Amino acid sequence: MSVKIRLQRHGKKGKPYYWIVAADARSKRDGKYLEKLGAYNPNTNPATVELNVDGAVQWLQNGAQPTDTARAILSYKGALLKNHLAGGVAKGALTEEQAQAKFDAWLDEKAAKVQSKEANLSEAEAKAKAEALAAEKAVNEARIAAAAPVVEEEVTEEAKAEGEDTTASNEEE
Numbered sequence: 001m002s003v004k005i006r007l008q009r010h011g012k013k014g015k016p017y018y019w020i021v022a023a024d025a026r027s028k029r030d031g032k033y034l035e036k037l038g039a040y041n042p043n044t045n046p047a048t049v050e051l052n053v054d055g056a057v058q059w060l061q062n063g064a065q066p067t068d069t070a071r072a073i074l075s076y077k078g079a080l081l082k083n084h085l086a087g088g089v090a091k092g093a094l095t096e097e098q099a100q101a102k103f104d105a106w107l108d109e110k111a112a113k114v115q116s117k118e119a120n121l122s123e124a125e126a127k128a129k130a131e132a133l134a135a136e137k138a139v140n141e142a143r144i145a146a147a148a149p150v151v152e153e154e155v156t157e158e159a160k161a162e163g164e165d166t167t168a169s170n171e172e173e
Contacts, residue, residue: 001025005059005066005074007040008033017041020051020070022059035059040073046117051077057086081106 002025009030011017018040021033037059038051056079060066066074074080085099094102 003034003059003062003064005037005056005064005070007067007069007073015043017043020056020073022064025065038077045121046114049073049077051079053077053079053082057083061086078103078106078110 003022004025005020005022006029007018008021008023009016009018019033019036020038020040022035022037023031023033027033035055037055038049040050041048051073056074056077060074060079060083071080082103085094085103088094089096089099
C-alpha cells in the first residue's frame with residue numbers, strides 16, 4: 001500500500017479549505033484517509049497553515065510521498081527540513097541537540113519573514129485606505145464647489161425677480 005500526503009478539499013464553492021492528510025494513494029480525493037496532519041486555508045493573506053510537523057515527519061520517514069502542493073506546504077512549515085535533519089542524526093553527522101537547534105533557528109527566521117510580510121501588507125492596506133479617503137474628499141469638495149455657484153445664481157435670480165416684482169407693483173400703484 002503506497003501512502004500519499006495530500007490535500008483533501010473542504011469548504012464551499014469558491015472558498016476552498018483543505019485538510020492535509022496521509023491517505024492511501026488509491027482512495028478518492030475527499031475519501032477515507034489514514035491520519036489528518038493539519039489544515040491549509042488559502043483564503044487568507046498570507047495563507048494559514050496548521051501542521052503537525054512531527055506527524056508529517058513520521059509519515060515521511062515511513063515512506064509516504066507528498067504531492068507537489070503538499071510538498072510545498074511541508075517545506076513552508078519545515079517538515080522536510082526536520083526530516084532531512086533527522087536523517088543526519090540517524091547517520092551520525094549531527095546530534096539530536098544540534099539538529100533541534102538548527103530547526104529552531106530556521107523557525108525563528110521563518111517567523112520573522114512571515115511577520116514582516118504581514119506588516120507590509122497591513123501598511124499597504126492602510127496606505128490604500130488613506131489614498132481612497134483623500135480621493136473621496138477631493139471628489140466631495142469638487143461637488144460642493146460645483147454646487148455653490150448654482151446656489152448663488154439661483155439666489156441672485158430670485159432677488160432680481162423679487163426686485164422686478166416690487167418695481168412692477170410700485171408702478172401699478
